[in-house]
Amino acid sequence: MENEFDYFYDFVYRELNINLRYYKDTQMQRRILSVMRKSGATNMVEYSKLINKDEKIRKEFIDQVTINVTEFFRNKDMFEQLENLIVKELSLKFSKLKIWSAACSNGSEPYSICIMLDRNNLLNKAEILATDIDNEMLTKAKKGIYKESELKGLDDSQKKKYFTKEGEDYRISDIFSKKVIFKKHDLLLDKYEKDCHLIICRNVTIYFKPDVKDEVYKKFSESLVSGGLLFIGATEGIYNPREFGLKKVATCIYEKM
Ligand SMILES: C[S@@+](CC[C@H](N)C(=O)[O-])C[C@H]1O[C@@H](n2cnc3c(N)ncnc32)[C@H](O)[C@@H]1O
Secondary structure (H helix, E strand, C coil): CHHHHHHHHHHHHHHHCCCHHHECHHHHHHHHHHHHHHHCCCCHHHHHHHHHHCHHHHHHHHHHHHCCCCCCCCCHHHHHHHHHHHHHHHHHHCCCEEEEEECCCCCHHHHHHHHHHHCCCCHHHEEEEEEECCHHHHHHHHHCEEEHHHHCCCCHHHHHHHEEEECCEEEECHHHHHHEEEEECCCCCCCCCCCEEEEEECCCHHHECHHHHHHHHHHHHHHEEEEEEEEECCCCCCCCHHHHCEEEEECCEEEEC
């Protein structure tokens, strides 16, 4: 089986430019086997051929390995802490805010940031970049159209203020979809942004191997200006922040020293 995975990982890197070797093996292999069985393939050589040939199977595979679960204001209390730090510190320290939402999935996260900035009259001060490895998610994010079930982190007044109803769906305000620049970026292969004041990267490094995760935090730290903030997921505490030139300023929020 190990050889089969070796073969398959090489195939995925060559054909789809995704390096699965950086992700935790047990979880990743479980996900691959489960999506492979759904396709009807009985081994990885067969599955690779199907991925090459059949777009639907290829999309299902990418979805399964990238895990796109997200929501607006995921872990609300942590977003409140972030808001507090942005309003009372970050926006006072810096005249402009360069914000990077890395691994942004369907856009709920960068649009949550837009809502937060807008209600504090800070949107004009911000430049917002949102990136993900998954092109399909980026297309959805750019369109900014969501089902009611995808807006569960928002109350009715926010839905009314920031969305237009289109049939059963909700379209995010043009002001926000034009404000956020969406771009493909692989955290494991591509160059990182520079001079960021805030980086939000949540619920993706949990899938990376420990040394890979450390490398990602090191690069985020290098991407931040001194005094900038890194906001990570609820289950992703950094145990040795000083090693990366960071200090903890709130749960899951770190400041570049
Ligand atoms: C679980 S979602 C998290 C979305 C959002 N940050 C949140 O916390 O709600 C993980 C996202 O990471 C993206 N992803 C996975 N591997 C990646 C990589 N190597 N580089 C960039 N994005 C990646 C996936 O496509 C997916 O959209």
